[in-house]
């Protein structure tokens with residue numbers, strides 16, 4: 001579906017769409033199940049406050065353009081959110097149908113239907129009202145969901161908004177990390193084309209702090225938004241950790257999604273270490289790619305896991321073996337070839353591949369390159385909760401770098417900062433400005 005070419009032969013292309021695009025008939029039938037609740041709890045549960053019954057009603061009446069407009073004004077990344085949001089614990093989890101033990105409305109699939117159909121018709125670029133150019137220049141660091149949202153909302157108000165990313169491709173983890181059965185990289189790139197059509201500029205392959213110093217970014221722009229996400233995968237300091245066969249989860253997932261030379265040849269037994277959603281994703285991906293034995297090893301019990309229970313159940317259904325109280329002690333190698341993972345209690349798990357999903361470093365050093373931008377003990381950028389403002393009057397921040405964990409919360413952070421930046425720069429914000437859509441609306 002994307003005009004942006006990616007190389008063929010990537011592993012992610014072998015994975016099937018977990019929730020395929022609805023047909024028109026399916027979408028209309030599902031839309032008609034919605035009760036269009038007054039004070040709808042699904043709206044409150046959406047971090048960006050999309051008017052869910054409103055967009056669903058428009059699908060039911062055949063007004064797809066209006067439906068997409070309702071979604072995308074409140075959430076410029078409403079397409080990727082439709083595909084990657086954990087709706088089970090957000091909007092669909094709050095749907096009134098749950099109280100009657102009936103299947104909640106498939107909000108994510110309906111949202112995907114409206115946005116993807118509009119994208120395919122090539123009309124999305126004219127959906128949202130745009131203000132005349134105002135001469136203000138905004139730099140966003142990182143081209144993930146948080147920065148893209150900030151840049152998109154400010155571009156719509158007439159700013160020149162440029163997003164810089166060290167990666168050659170835009171989209172952040174939507175492109176490099178999200179499980180392909182939710183959304184392949186093409187989906188994220190297609191969404192970026194929509195944002196580009198709103199005026200967002202992209203400078204790929206530019207690492208801020210290395211290729212462009214923080215001081216130059218500040219001097220050349222009226223405001224800077226920091227959305228760099230998190231850094232590299234945490235490693236395990238145990239014997240045998242160095243060498244082939246042991247990989248960090250985000251590094252492995254990125255190769256699986258984007259690198260046509262990535263291969264699972266010779267891997268019949270794989271182990272994923274970790275208890276979060278990234279660990280479960282990696283295990284499900286390996287199982288779906290045909291690895292015969294996939295084990296998910298977690299140091300504590302299921303009750304202590306940060307990963308979603310519904311994702312763990314899905315992993316189990318796909319054949320992933322879940323092992324509790326498993327503390328790695330050493331990688332067993334023969335002639336440097338990985339043979340097994342040994343646990344502290346002596347158990348050994350033979351394997352050809354170990355994927356470590358035990359956390360990611362912070363990018364505190366980048367934040368600290370900007371004067372007066374503070375980080376906390378965990379390396380997260382300290383921001384004002386209402387606005388995303390930092391200690392530097394020209395710098396705002398949001399997304400995972402400030403403690404976020406989801407695409408949708410990153411988007412809301414970007415929208416929140418866009419409102420605050422517009423106010424700080426004295427940009428007149430129109431009454432129908434998309435950045436004002438969604439709950440939490442404040443005329444900042």
Ligand SMILES: Cc1cc2nc3c(=O)[nH]c(=O)nc-3n(C[C@H](O)[C@H](O)[C@H](O)COP(=O)(O)OP(=O)(O)OC[C@H]3O[C@@H](n4cnc5c(N)ncnc54)[C@H](O)[C@@H]3O)c2cc1C
Nearest residue numbers: 142144145146165166172173208228229399400405406407
């Ligand atoms: C494997 C994985 C799967 C996930 N799956 C889901 C999911 O299904 N649903 C969900 O809601 N969330 C998911 N998440 C979480 C979600 O992806 C993040 O919360 C979200 O992407 C955060 O957005 P962000 O804009 O803050 O950062 P990111 O998406 O991480 O983007 C940050 C960007 O900044 C760039 N950058 C960093 N430093 C610099 C620099 N110095 N100069 C220039 N660019 C820089 C990076 O290259 C990156 O592209 C997942 C996370 C992971 C790791």
Ligand code: SF4
Nearest residue numbers: 034035037042095096
């Ligand atoms: S709570 Fe469920 S039924 Fe009510 S408006 Fe939201 S999606 Fe429709």
